[in-house]
Amino acid sequence: MSVSIDIDHVVKRYGQNTVVKGLSAKIRAGEFFTLLGPSGCGKTTLLRMIIGFHSVEEGEIRVNGKRINDVPTDQRNMGMVFQNYAIFPHMSVKDNVAFGLRMRKMSEAKIQTEVDHILKVVKIDHLKERMPAELSGGQQQRVALARAIVIQPEVLLMDEPLSNLDAKLRVEMRNAIKNIQRQIHITTVYVTHDQEEALAVSDRLAVMNNGVIQQIGTPQQIYKRPSNVFVAGFIGLSNFVQAKLTRAGDRFALIFPSGWHLPISTIRKDAQDEDVVVSVRPEEFVIAPAGEDGIPAVIVSSVFLGLATHYFLKTAQGQELEVIQYEGEGNHLSDGTKIALRMKADRINVFHAQSQESMIEGDGDGEKE
Numbered sequence: 001m002s003v004s005i006d007i008d009h010v011v012k013r014y015g016q017n018t019v020v021k022g023l024s025a026k027i028r029a030g031e032f033f034t035l036l037g038p039s040g041c042g043k044t045t046l047l048r049m050i051i052g053f054h055s056v057e058e059g060e061i062r063v064n065g066k067r068i069n070d071v072p073t074d075q076r077n078m079g080m081v082f083q084n085y086a087i088f089p090h091m092s093v094k095d096n097v098a099f100g101l102r103m104r105k106m107s108e109a110k111i112q113t114e115v116d117h118i119l120k121v122v123k124i125d126h127l128k129e130r131m132p133a134e135l136s137g138g139q140q141q142r143v144a145l146a147r148a149i150v151i152q153p154e155v156l157l158m159d160e161p162l163s164n165l166d167a168k169l170r171v172e173m174r175n176a177i178k179n180i181q182r183q184i185h186i187t188t189v190y191v192t193h194d195q196e197e198a199l200a201v202s203d204r205l206a207v208m209n210n211g212v213i214q215q216i217g218t219p220q221q222i223y224k225r226p227s228n229v230f231v232a233g234f235i236g237l238s239n240f241v242q243a244k245l246t247r248a249g250d251r252f253a254l255i256f257p258s259g260w261h262l263p264i265s266t267i268r269k270d271a272q273d274e275d276v277v278v279s280v281r282p283e284e285f286v287i288a289p290a291g292e293d294g295i296p297a298v299i300v301s302s303v304f305l306g307l308a309t310h311y312f313l314k315t316a317q318g319q320e321l322e323v324i325q326y327e328g329e330g331n332h333l334s335d336g337t338k339i340a341l342r343m344k345a346d347r348i349n350v351f352h353a354q355s356q357e358s359m360i361e362g363d364g365d366g367e368k369e
Contacts, residue, residue, distance in 0.1 A: 002030035010059035021211040036198040037208035079148030083160040094128040118150040229356040232279040275353035282324040286342040294340030
């Protein structure tokens with residue numbers, strides 16, 4: 001049976017340094033939940049608090065409502081996959097996978113059955129007699145995954161499991177991990193600093209910075225409607241443009257330094273005239289001929305990537321921007337071409353210049369801790 005995990009205002013300190021700062025999150029039973037953030041943000045520390053490697057100074061961690069702060073690690077019924085695989089080099093694949101079952105005093109006949117089954121699930125049953133030195137990185141990671149889940153844990157924890165693999169193998173393994181997680185329907189907490197990886201595997205994800213969760217939501221919510229400037233800049237590519245928000249009755253418009261006015265209907269109704277930061281994904285720009293409404297700019301350089309062309313522009317005010325134009329949206333533009341740059345008003349994000357918090361109505365329906 002899948003379990004839920006409640007993380008309730010937990011704190012972790014090392015001396016005078018507070019690494020996790022009163023952090024809260026609710027992880028649903030059976031979901032694939034990712035902790036995403038830059039190095040040193042506290043995501044691995046939180047993972048280790050869940051499994052019991054690190055103590056909890058304040059707050060509570062509950063599994064299916066049961067407080068586990070003081071439960072020893074070996075009694076938490078959790079499996080963990082580490083960045084460096086941590087498989088035993090002197091044991092065959094099948095013996096590595098069987099290790100946890102033997103520690104639990106299971107009969108050898110039952111161990112054989114369980115090991116054979118899980119090796120088929122992770123698609124390495126044909127390698128069960130091999131030694132780790134004879135395996136590729138991806139195969140070793142599958143051994144580590146099989147060993148973690150063969151004991152039928154309530155929770156699967158994964159700490160940067162793909163960081164030692166090459167780019168192509170990372171994509172292959174992240175798809176395999178997600179498919180296996182769906183097949184066994186185990187509550188999974190996954191740590192990564194790779195945004196693309198997090199978007200690809202997660203049911204929901206928490207973006208962390210400096211020991212604090214900035215936003216929790218689905219990949220779509222967080223990409224499309226980030227809750228603040230940090231999330232907008234950390235997830236995917238964003239261009240940040242200064243502007244002024246003006247209000248006339250219930251209507252809003254953005255006024256850019258070039259003087260261009262852009263009506264916008266997604267702003268919260270309690271917003272007032274103020275300075276704002278506008279976040280625009282490269283694909284949210286629209287290139288128009290020079291002289292038309294928009295921000296005047298010039299093409300500095302471009303990169304053709306088949307399905308799309310990436311343009312690098314400079315505005316009349318000197319700001320550098322990146323724009324993506326997909327095939328069929330317009331003819332290729334040569335370096336030095338003058339253009340007018342518009343934005344898809346229903347897709348851009350607007351933040352308070354001072355608080356850097358979102359001013360978009362609904363804010364993507366994501367959660368913020």
